[in-house]
Amino acid sequence: MNPFQLKNWPPLTGLLHFFLAFFTTLQILTSLFTDYHLGILIHGFGGIGLFLVTGCHWLWNFFHENGKMLSHLFPYRKEHFHNVKQDFQNLLKKRLPNTGYQRGLPGLVEGLGLLVVTAMALTGLPVFIGYLVQKGLLSSLVVKVFDIHSFLATFVWIYWFGHVGMACIQAIMDRKRKTD
Secondary structure, three states: OOOOOOOOOOOHEEEEEEHHHHHHHHHHHHHHHHHOHHHHHHHHHHHHHHHHHHHHHHHHHHHOOOOOOOHHOOOOOOOHHHHHHHHHHHOOOOOOOOOOOOOOOHHHHHHHHHHHHHHHHHHHHHHHHHHHOOOOOHHHHHHHHHHHHHHHHHHHHHHHHHHHHHHHHHHHHHHHHOOO
């Protein structure tokens, strides 16, 4: 299985998703070791990687097929939100949404995840720079940004476990469909 290839998605989307998942997972794991200088450095430099990947992801979303990906990630138009409602109804009937540009529940969840990971990258960058410049003595502004960063971390943890869990359920359901 190719980790860069996502079913029903352009190859660059798969590549960006892989690196977004890689750096987000790295950040989650290294956040457990930020009491140590080496842990802070690895977390900080991983955060710079995440910052760059999220930037590339946003550029790709804006410019690929005239922003087609944005309407997938943020299906807030009335006709797209109908798809979200339909996906919820199908979930109650134990049917998973299709993959690809559906402008429904999966896209909405992916969009929320991208927003929170982007916010983490944007708030983590000044905290890490403040750490490097002041050698651990954080200014009051950086402390406030760090508080926001820490608050958002809870949502990244929840999103990460939910996303991995849903991917596992999707894989199990796909395998079950192939054997039926």
